[in-house]
Amino acid sequence: MADLRVNIGALELRNPVLTASGTFGYGLEFEDFVDLSELGGVIVKGTTLQPRQGNAYPRMAETAQGMLNCVGLQNKGVDYFCQHIYPRLTHDTQFVVNVSGSSPEDYAECAARVAGLERIRAIELNISCPNVRDGGMAFGTSPEAAASVVEAVRQAYPKTLIVKLSPNVTDIVSIARAVEAAGADAVSLINTLMGMAIDAERRRRVLSIGTGGLSGPAVKPVALRMVWQVAHAVSIPVIGLGGISTATDAVEFLLAGATAVEVGTANFLDPAISVKIVRGIDEYLTRHGYASVKDIIGICE
Numbered sequence: 109m110a111d112l113r114v115n116i117g118a119l120e121l122r123n124p125v126l127t128a129s130g131t132f133g134y135g136l137e138f139e140d141f142v143d144l145s146e147l148g149g150v151i152v153k154g155t156t157l158q159p160r161q162g163n164a165y166p167r168m169a170e171t172a173q174g175m176l177n178c179v180g181l182q183n184k185g186v187d188y189f190c191q192h193i194y195p196r197l198t199h200d201t202q203f204v205v206n207v208s209g210s211s212p213e214d215y216a217e218c219a220a221r222v223a224g225l226e227r228i229r230a231i232e233l234n235i236s237c238p239n240v241r242d243g244g245m246a247f248g249t250s251p252e253a254a255a256s257v258v259e260a261v262r263q264a265y266p267k268t269l270i271v272k273l274s275p276n277v278t279d280i281v282s283i284a285r286a287v288e289a290a291g292a293d294a295v296s297l298i299n300t301l302m303g304m305a306i307d308a309e310r311r312r313r314v315l316s317i318g319t320g321g322l323s324g325p326a327v328k329p330v331a332l333r334m335v336w337q338v339a340h341a342v343s344i345p346v347i348g349l350g351g352i353s354t355a356t357d358a359v360e361f362l363l364a365g366a367t368a369v370e371v372g373t374a375n376f377l378d379p380a381i382s383v384k385i386v387r388g389i390d391e392y393l394t395r396h397g398y399a400s401v402k403d404i405i406g407i408c409e
């Protein structure tokens with residue numbers, strides 16, 4: 109077996125495979141299918157300072173090779189998470205909290221409350237959600253706004269800070285550089301791509317708020333291109349995601365320069381896919397004679 113360990117800031121992962129926020133609940137919901145201790149980590153559902161209802165239904169639509177969603181960060185708020193969910197997250201894996209907000213202060217306060225949880229060693233800051241009116245993606249689409257959130261959170265959160273970037277921008281490299289300069293320990297990309305579905309028979313848009321975020325295999329080439337560009341432009345680790353559904357997909361992101369990967373929409377098709385991807389990466393490394401996963405990070409010519 110190859111050495112699959114990687115580091116993201118101060119966070120040590122047993123292997124480079126994490127599950128993506130919003131697609132794997134709190135991990136607990138998948139325990140019948142996956143031994144969570146076989147994963148590098150679980151990035152939990154988006155968490156906000158106040159509880160959020162999310163958007164009205166319908167908020168999902170199937171597309172060719174993917175799906176659209178406009179769930180809108182439905183969650184019970186950070187205090188509920190700390191009191192009721194965190195005590196149940198005792199598995200031997202890294203749980204990462206995905207944090208969203210509507211102002212820099214809001215993000216910072218939410219991060220500060222998570223900072224007190226001993227077994228949570230990292231947060232992923234979602235500055236890229238396309239499905240909420242107040243905040244979300246607004247922070248991820250300009251270098252200045254992205255930096256302002258990261259600076260505020262950096263003051264409040266001393267552990268590993270991962271910043272999740274939006275693909276809905278002209279120049280993702282400028283945003284990645286801005287969050288690196290503002291103190292991020294790592295970046296993850298991509299969040300969903302803004303899209304739309306129309307029901308021709310009813311002559312109306314399918315999703316309740318009109319638009320939604322596209323995910324799944326359809327977005328993989330865009331994600332891979334962005335990971336490649338960002339990995340060549342920053343010195344902090346990059347976590348790649350977007351359409352990963354096989355071990356080969358994951359290897360492609362590692363070759364492009366990602367230190368770790370996240371598996372999202374594919375969990376809906378096969379709830380055990382994340383551990384199959386871990387095993388498949390190991391098999392790839394052994395087949396090609398690599399002793400460590402670190403040997404293939406960013407080596408694509």
Ligand SMILES: Cc1cc2nc3c(=O)[nH]c(=O)nc-3n(C[C@H](O)[C@H](O)[C@H](O)COP(=O)(O)O)c2cc1C
Nearest residue numbers: 128129130154177234298299323324350351372373
């Ligand atoms: C139903 C659903 C809910 C999501 N919720 C969140 C969320 O709360 N926070 C976040 O940062 N990303 C969220 N995402 C985005 C995913 O984490 C991921 O960035 C995106 O789906 C691309 O990866 P994939 O193609 O592997 O799914 C969500 C995606 C889906 C499909």
